[in-house]
Amino acid sequence: MESIILYGSRYGSAQRYAQALSQQTGISALPADQAGNLSPYGRVIFLGGVYAGGVRGLAKTVRALKPGQALLVATVGLADPNDPVNAANLRSFVRRVLPAERAETTPIFHLRGGIDYQRLSFPHRTMMALLYRQVQKKPIEQRSAEERAIADTYGKAVDFVDFQTLDGLLQAIEKGSDA
Structure with missing residues (x-):
């Protein structure tokens, strides 16, 4: 089955994961907004950054899919994905x-x-400043994983990208057949 990796990334983490996934699988990776016609692909593997409650580029990608095309989705965000609520x-x-x-x-x-x-x-810096102020008003024990991540990282440069966490996605790709 012909596959393609698409990504929606504003600041680079989703792009880095998509490129690493491409290197490991041999499947081409493209920015979602440059994908064009998806008809030739039986499977679309989408990675998108989480911004303000949405996944960058996902809605447009989903609209472009035809019935019968397989879809795998990976979100890329700041908060710990191992937290059940997050x-x-x-x-x-x-x-x-x-x-x-x-x-x-x-x-x-x-x-x-x-x-x-x-x-x-x-605009994103302003939004994060407002979120940070709101989070600071909340007792630490009542903060969600996302709120804790905002409080812990505010004003800093942090990188939690870990290519080993692609293993589950790689297994799903292999299970669904090859590139």
């Missing part, structure tokens, strides 16, 4: 844009990215 939130971000027939059958993976406040756009 993982549930990430799944809901993905399922919100999937049609009903895909929502229950699409494998969803979660990868940890990073943030560099110096590289953030002015």
Whole structure:
């Protein structure tokens, strides 16, 4: 089955994962906004950065899919994907844009990215400053994984990218057949 890796990345973590996945599988990786016609592909492997409750490029990619095309999705975000509440939130971000027939059958993976406040756009820096102020008002024991990540990393450059966490996605790709 012909496959393609697409990614939606603003600051680079999803792109880095997509390129590493491409190197490990031999499947071509492209930015989602440059993908064009997806008809030749039986399977689309999508990696997207999580921004403000959405997954960058996922909705457009899903709209471009034809019936019968397989989809695998990996989110890339700052908060720990091993936290059950955070993982549930990430799944809901993905399922919100999937049609009903895909929502229950699409494998969803979660990868940890990073943030560099110096590289953030002015609107994103402003949004993070507002979020940080809100988080600081909340007692530590009541903070979600995402809120803890914001508090712990605010103003810093941190990189949680770990290519070993691609193993689950690699297994799903191999299970679904080859590139």
